[in-house]
Amino acid sequence: MEPFVTTIGRAVPLRRSDVDTDQIIPSDWLKRVERTGFGAGLFAEWRTDPGFVFNDDRYAGATVLLAGPNFGTGSSREHAVWALTDYGLRVVISARFADIFRGNALKGGLLPVQLPAETVERLMHLVETDPATAVTVDLGARQVRAGDLVADFALDDYTRWRLMEGLDDIGLTLRHEPDIAAYEADRPGWLPVTTPA
Amino acid sequence: MGRTLAEKVWDAHVVRRAEGEPDLLYVDLHLVHEVTSPQAFEGLRLAGRRVRRPDLAIATEDHNVPTTDIGRPIADPVSRTQVETLRRNCAEFGIRLHSMGDANQGIVHVIGPQLGLTQPGMTAVCGDSHTSTHGAFGALAFGIGTSEVEHVLATQTLPLARPKTMAVTVEGDLPPGATAKDLVLAVIARIGTGGGQGHVIEYRGSAVRALSMEGRMTVCNMSIEAGARAGMVAPDETTFAYLQGRPHAPKDADWDDAVAYWRSLRTDDDATFDTEVQLDAADITPYVTWGTNPAQGVPLGANVPDPAAMIDAAAREAAERALAYMGLRAGTPMREVTVDTVFIGSCTNGRIEDLRAAAEVLRDQRVADGVRVLVVPGSMAVKAQAESEGLDAVFTAAGAQWRSAGCSMCLGMNPDTMAAGERSASTSNRNFEGRQGRGSRTHLVSPAVAAATAVAGHLAAPTDLKG
Numbered sequence: 142m143e144p145f146v147t148t149i150g151r152a153v154p155l156r157r158s159d160v161d162t163d164q165i166i167p168s169d170w171l172k173r174v175e176r177t178g179f180g181a182g183l184f185a186e187w188r189t190d191p192g193f194v195f196n197d198d199r200y201a202g203a204t205v206l207l208a209g210p211n212f213g214t215g216s217s218r219e220h221a222v223w224a225l226t227d228y229g230l231r232v233v234i235s236a237r238f239a240d241i242f243r244g245n246a247l248k249g250g251l252l253p254v255q256l257p258a259e260t261v262e263r264l265m266h267l268v269e270t271d272p273a274t275a276v277t278v279d280l281g282a283r284q285v286r287a288g289d290l291v292a293d294f295a296l297d298d299y300t301r302w303r304l305m306e307g308l309d310d311i312g313l314t315l316r317h318e319p320d321i322a323a324y325e326a327d328r329p330g331w332l333p334v335t336t337p338a
Numbered sequence: 339m340g341r342t343l344a345e346k347v348w349d350a351h352v353v354r355r356a357e358g359e360p361d362l363l364y365v366d367l368h369l370v371h372e373v374t375s376p377q378a379f380e381g382l383r384l385a386g387r388r389v390r391r392p393d394l395a396i397a398t399e400d401h402n403v404p405t406t407d408i409g410r411p412i413a414d415p416v417s418r419t420q421v422e423t424l425r426r427n428c429a430e431f432g433i434r435l436h437s438m439g440d441a442n443q444g445i446v447h448v449i450g451p452q453l454g455l456t457q458p459g460m461t462a463v464c465g466d467s468h469t470s471t472h473g474a475f476g477a478l479a480f481g482i483g484t485s486e487v488e489h490v491l492a493t494q495t496l497p498l499a500r501p502k503t504m505a506v507t508v509e510g511d512l513p514p515g516a517t518a519k520d521l522v523l524a525v526i527a528r529i530g531t532g533g534g535q536g537h538v539i540e541y542r543g544s545a546v547r548a549l550s551m552e553g554r555m556t557v558c559n560m561s562i563e564a565g566a567r568a569g570m571v572a573p574d575e576t577t578f579a580y581l582q583g584r585p586h587a588p589k590d591a592d593w594d595d596a597v598a599y600w601r602s603l604r605t606d607d608d609a610t611f612d613t614e615v616q617l618d619a620a621d622i623t624p625y626v627t628w629g630t631n632p633a634q635g636v637p638l639g640a641n642v643p644d645p646a647a648m649i650d651a652a653a654r655e656a657a658e659r660a661l662a663y664m665g666l667r668a669g670t671p672m673r674e675v676t677v678d679t680v681f682i683g684s685c686t687n688g689r690i691e692d693l694r695a696a697a698e699v700l701r702d703q704r705v706a707d708g709v710r711v712l713v714v715p716g717s718m719a720v721k722a723q724a725e726s727e728g729l730d731a732v733f734t735a736a737g738a739q740w741r742s743a744g745c746s747m748c749l750g751m752n753p754d755t756m757a758a759g760e761r762s763a764s765t766s767n768r769n770f771e772g773r774q775g776r777g778s779r780t781h782l783v784s785p786a787v788a789a790a791t792a793v794a795g796h797l798a799a800p801t802d803l804k805g
Contacts, residue, residue, distance in 0.1 A: 163770040167776075172420050174419060186776065218373075
């Protein structure tokens with residue numbers, strides 16, 4: 142995973158709540174077996190509407206997505222994260238994230254930043270007023286800055302460290318292989334295995 | 339202090355705990371399907387890693403598979419490639435796979451319980467959000483993304499932050515005509531799509547205890563629609579009776595040991611939940627959704643709500659958008675909403691009791707003119723069981739289509755889709771925009787309401803039909 146430190150860029154405001162993963166990447170796209178190329182499918186249905194904010198050139202090249210509450214609700218498809226990152230987004234800011242989406246984002250180097258709804262609203266207002274507003278997301282300081290707005294966000298130290306180092310979770314876990322083996326040795330014998338009964 | 343059911347199962351699976359780090363949790367059962375696994379297997383190959391415990395994984399083909407002509411190759415080349423990729427990966431890494439046409443093939447959340455692989459107190463994961471279904475057995479079961487699928491394949495563990503706990507208690511008796519589906523739709527309408535966020539829900543109370551295992555699976559299945567990570571029901575005699583004799587259930591002395599442990603899997607009397615919600619079963623009636631998320635639901639006897647009456651601005655805006663998408667007007671009685679499609683199936687309502695409930699309504703009835711009805715069993719075993727009971731004949735005599743097993747029109751990744759503007763009554767779990775096909779409109783309902791709607795041509799309960 143690519144390390145994440147700070148991003149400075151435009152932010153695109155998506156004034157919708159409960160944006161589900163079926164909208165982020167429609168199920169047609171899930172048939173692919175690759176991990177790349179999903180950006181073209183991002184919000185595919187909504188982008189057919191010329192008035193949709195992702196069709197507004199003033200937000201072209203945005204690296205931050207500002208979204209309504211409960212972003213990423215619905216299915217567990219990590220393709221949603223791949224679509225957002227492949228499109229060029231590095232950060233999603235929302236008042237609330239669906240759990241699985243948040244987990245997937247953190248695995249995929251997309252930073253989910255949770256801020257109070259009023260702060261998200263202020264940010265939306267800022268970038269709607271001036272789409273060229275530079276939004277800085279500073280993971281080291283756990284801070285979002287835009288215009289005269291400065292907002293701290295919470296993220297646990299462990300997750301921050303993992304993101305900033307771009308560490309591979311599997312590699313980290315495999316350091317504890319002896320613990321896994323010890324646990325396995327103690328599992329009750331009646332637990333099922335999938336080998337045909 | 340006492341512990342909740344979820345905390346007991348969690349604690350029993352901690353491989354490693356360290357200050358300031360997520361717990362490393364052992365995974366007892368990993369369910370795999372074709373959509374969320376190809377990139378995970380590819381990741382293993384690129385890193386030169388093996389599957390640590392292929393004997394704790396099982397795979398099936400469900401999301402893409404057609405429900406007709408299953409003896410022929412899949413026509414859609416992209417779907418076919420994905421299914422063939424799963425076959426190659428399972429062969430290479432030694433994972434048991436139930437392919438299209440196999441007697442045990444079916445939706446991943448239907449076959450696990452059916453084979454007796456889902457058991458109380460286990461941890462189970464799958465690259466699918468409806469993994470919460472397995473919580474009906476008192477297992478801690480949740481959906482994961484593809485990176486986590488790869489992590490489980492490589493290590494049989496996951497690093498996870500401990501979730502919060504929520505009790506949803508439903509006391510009393512469900513009125514006649516109200517089902518497990520109505521119960522969970524009522525719960526979601528109450529707590530909202532984000533109400534369960536960060537929590538594991540434990541469903542409790544006499545109305546939950548009275549549900550069959552299949553009813554409990556329907557309830558736990560939709561926990562994710564309330565934003566919860568997982569849903570659970572404490573195991574009891576109903577659970578044990580369902581499990582005993584299934585192919586992978588413990589046998590003989592092992593059975594006794596297992597049951598003794600399973601009986602300890604209940605929330606202690608002095609345990610506390612982070613959040614508690616109470617519903618009165620007597621208030622629950624057949625439920626239908628009117629909008630584009632599962633929390634946008636009302637009793638069948640109610641009208642389409644008026645966004646203008648909603649106090650919360652975000653809810654009002656979402657409702658306005660939903661009504662525009664759904665082509666509905668505020669104040670219209672839900673019973674006057676006509677449909678052209680009825681879908682009976684999915685991991686929510688594709689089990690034998692669901693098909694029996696639908697068949698009971700459709701027996702000696704005719705599907706309304708212009709309504710297409712698909713009945714898609716959740717697994718080939720459910721299909722065989724239904725056919726042995728003659729349910730297929732009831733469906734086809736009524737004018738419904740009897741199909742083979744798969745996810746089908748729940749999400750339309752196979753050819754079973756709706757056209758733009760078409761409207762369904764669907765026993766599935768999501769009414770998102772375009773979920774059942776581009777521009778499709780979905781009303782979530784129970785199997786009995788779906789069947790009655792098929793006959794009436796508009797949203798209806800079985801009691802609305804003339805004899």
